[in-house]
Amino acid sequence: MLIKLDLPTLERPINANSGWSVDGMSSTDLYERINLALLMGIAIFANLIFSPTVTQLQSTKTEVKPYESDASKREQVEQMFDSISHRYDFLNHFLSLGIDNIWRKRAIGKLKSLQPKRILDVATGTADLAIAALALNPDKIVGVDISNKMLDVGRAKIAKRGLDKIELKNGDSENLPFDDNSFDAITVAFGVRNYQNLEAGLNEMKRVLRPGGKLVVLEFSKPSVFPIKQIFNFYSKYILPIWGKLFSGSTEAYVYLPESVKHFPEGEEFTDILQKCGYQNTNITRLTFGISSIYEGTK
Numbered sequence: 001m002l003i004k005l006d007l008p009t010l011e012r013p014i015n016a017n018s019g020w021s022v023d024g025m026s027s028t029d030l031y032e033r034i035n036l037a038l039l040m041g042i043a044i045f046a047n048l049i050f051s052p053t054v055t056q057l058q059s060t061k062t063e064v065k066p067y068e069s070d071a072s073k074r075e076q077v078e079q080m081f082d083s084i085s086h087r088y089d090f091l092n093h094f095l096s097l098g099i100d101n102i103w104r105k106r107a108i109g110k111l112k113s114l115q116p117k118r119i120l121d122v123a124t125g126t127a128d129l130a131i132a133a134l135a136l137n138p139d140k141i142v143g144v145d146i147s148n149k150m151l152d153v154g155r156a157k158i159a160k161r162g163l164d165k166i167e168l169k170n171g172d173s174e175n176l177p178f179d180d181n182s183f184d185a186i187t188v189a190f191g192v193r194n195y196q197n198l199e200a201g202l203n204e205m206k207r208v209l210r211p212g213g214k215l216v217v218l219e220f221s222k223p224s225v226f227p228i229k230q231i232f233n234f235y236s237k238y239i240l241p242i243w244g245k246l247f248s249g250s251t252e253a254y255v256y257l258p259e260s261v262k263h264f265p266e267g268e269e270f271t272d273i274l275q276k277c278g279y280q281n282t283n284i285t286r287l288t289f290g291i292s293s294i295y296e297g298t299k
């Protein structure tokens with residue numbers, strides 16, 4: 001198993017050649033670093049402004065589900081994404097200052113050499129990763145998700161842009177409506193953390209992946225380097241819930257997000273699970289100081 005650090009010279013978004021460069025660093029790399037610096041500045045500034053308020057928002061949850069109810073995690077996750085779907089895209093790009101799109105492009109870049117013709121994007125949400133996957137020039141991309149309202153936003157986006165290679169369907173990662181060996185590649189961005197049963201989802205995705213096909217998972221992880229770790233912890237615990245509530249009306253969703261990241265297996269713990277489920281040639285690429293990671297596995 002390989003672990004790669006996210007250094008500017010090692011990994012590039014697949015469209016990086018189209019930009020300018022300074023001292024060997026592409027415009028995309030610079031953009032990511034400027035965004036991160038801005039994010040840190042905002043976190044420190046918000047600390048000064050909001051510190052009396054934020055203590056009220058600390059989570060007391062012991063179970064990582066969005067709501068305090070008896071409904072299953074799957075039902076709660078569906079309800080939560082239905083409720084924030086109208087603001088999801090805006091908040092994603094705003095709270096990450098656009099870095100999320102760079103991460104998606106990097107994830108898609110992992111499939112470049114495979115040249116997949118049929119791609120399944122699980123937990124597709126509003127279809128941002130499915131849309132990014134068009135850069136691979138496949139014949140067909142199918143996106144599935146349990147939240148109909150997220151899919152509705154995705155369908156509107158696809159229709160507006162005339163992207164007829166992409167089809168979106170309701171579907172659960174643990175019970176996919178496809179035959180065995182149907183896809184050359186499967187992608188999941190920020191989805192596996194929300195699965196009710198992670199191993200069941202990974203096994204089911206392997207069932208519909210053809211032998212030799214590749215799974216690419218993009219997921220949040222926990223940075224371990226000072227001072228990024230401290231800033232990230234502060235930002236996700238205090239800033240995210242405030243801005244999430246402000247713009248989406250849901251405090252729960254943006255308290256659930258860092259809580260679910262905190263308790264989710266990352267790094268080698270995650271690739272051990274991939275291997276247990278029968279994936280081979282597993283690989284980890286850490287992005288932006290480990291705030292996100294890309295995991296790869298082959299059937």
Ligand SMILES: C[S@@+](CC[C@H](N)C(=O)[O-])C[C@H]1O[C@@H](n2cnc3c(N)ncnc32)[C@H](O)[C@@H]1O
Pocket residue numbers: 074077078081092122123124125126127128129144145146147150171172173174188189190191194195196201
């Ligand atoms: C954080 S969003 C990510 C959406 C999209 N992949 C992106 O990159 O923005 C997570 C999505 O996973 C979906 N989801 C959660 N559990 C799922 C499951 N078991 N099967 C399918 N979709 C699921 C949610 O409904 C939600 O739309």
